[in-house]
Amino acid sequence: MQVVSVDQGQVCMRLTPQSWMFSQEDTKEICTSVLYSLADSAGGLAVFAGALELMPIATLDLRMDYLRPASGDQALLAVATCRHLTDEVAFIHCDILSEGNRELLATANATFMRNTQGQQFHAGGRGKESA
């Protein structure tokens, strides 16, 4: 995955398909889960781009709609936008496009928790007790 551009509140990432990303042997279709990963990564970066600061974040939920099969012949582009920021939460929208014809392949909506340092500290503490 490469980062193409980072503007205020918007991030563009690019992914070149590899054969191990395919969903079946006989077709050159990229597995939906690869698009999912790309949306999650671009979405996380869009939180930083929207907040203009680096802080620990955590994905709360992510919803993907797969509009078209993604052909392995073309690179994938993810354009993630930070739609709204509150002190605690970031709302992100991400479009996954095919690089050549700019066809929309999938859309994603995600919610990220911001500043999770405190929670992670507690979560880590609990983890240690239970381990």
Add this chain to the structure above:
Amino acid sequence: MSTTGDSAQPISGAGESGKECPDWQALLERIPYARHLGLEVQRGDAGVLVHLPCREALIGNFMLPALHGGVLGALIELTARVAAQSQDTETRCPRILDSHINYLRSAKARSTFARADIVRQGRRTSLVQVTCWQGDENKPIATGQVQLLLPTMAAQQEDRHGH
């Protein structure tokens, strides 16, 4: 692989339960991306599980360390796909329409398991609920709902025409 104690949670009702496991494994092995992640089928107390062994390449955050959220998404989607496909009498290859994943706890760098429950298997679509956990099954780290389309002949032809 006997059928003892399996009646409580019919995960993949089609066929004899003894047959499910190899079927799931064979279906997973046909997916290049599932092979890349190293997904393997296991038989748990309550039915078939998909196991994601942890390795360094799957870690999204080295500071914590934690699994990449996308890897969990892949585990959920692929488990749902194999569950829906194993239920389909024609073993058509389902197309994932949408998936909605909720992250409940941080995913540590360790073995992760996924279990699929088929909410509804229709003629054309299937809705699958997947739960993921590490260590304690009662403490899920993520749950997801995946909607799949079981392609009809007409749709398969349409696909070939560039869809």
